[in-house]
Amino acid sequence: MAVENNKLTALDVMRDAPVIPVIVLNDVKHAVPLARALVAGGIRMLEVTLRTPQALECIEAIARDVPDAVAGAGTIRSAADAQASALAGAKFGVSPGYTRAVGKACHDLGLPLLPGVATGGEIMMAQEDGYTELKFFPALQAGGLPMLKAWQGPFGDVTFCPTGGIHAGNAAEFLALSNVACVGGSWIVPTDAIQGGNWALIEQLARAASQLPR
Secondary structure (H helix, E strand, O other): OOOHHHOOOOOHHHHHHHHHEEEOOOHHHHHHHHHHHHOOHHHHOEEEEEEOOOOHHHHHHHHHHHHOEEEEEOOOOOHHHHHHHHHHHHEEEEOOOOOHHHHHHHHHHHEEEEEEEEHHHHHHHHHOOOOOOOEEEEOOOHHHHHHHHOOOOOOOOOEEEEEEOOOOOHHHHOOOOOOEEEEEEOOOHHHHHOOOOHHHHHHHHHHHHHHHOO
16 A cells, blocks of 8 residues: 555555554663565564653654654653654554543644544544544453444444454454554564564464455
8 A cells, every 4th residue: 555654544544454463672772673474474564662762762763764664652651752753753653542632742743543442432522623533452351342333333434453362363353343553563573573583474364464364
């Protein structure tokens, strides 16, 4: 799918591949080879979580050195996080929850955002602010498949990316739902493979994930 990065929408991010990898990086030297392995396996939208001191530098390295990847920032919890992520080169953002401050900051920055929601009230607040592509988090703990099915009625105009407890064994069940465009997960970027530089394994996992039916 050819999408100009500066014209990227949240729906573009969700539709690009069945899985958005949830990436935790502790060493900048791993960022570029990891991104290249994921892209080689068919996964371009990369959520680098702001859970480590190196995260922003990792986003910057991917944005600079892996042109076929689309670096995004996860765990955005404040306007400052959004601003720092955009400055580092992030092309989209993902948040674990939703606040109007985060929503406004991303809107003002032109940074497509997948806000995290876990309840009907949170969905309604995000929708009021113009967000209809949402991250359902933590998916399993917040109701999983039954909750997403229940939301198909009152929130039929919302598209979800369930994240949290999703793995190779249950991803297809979530992707089969009409209101799910993709899932988020860390199973294609296992920590031991990153630490050991096993990029071939990560490429293999990415390829399998990119071919999941939806």
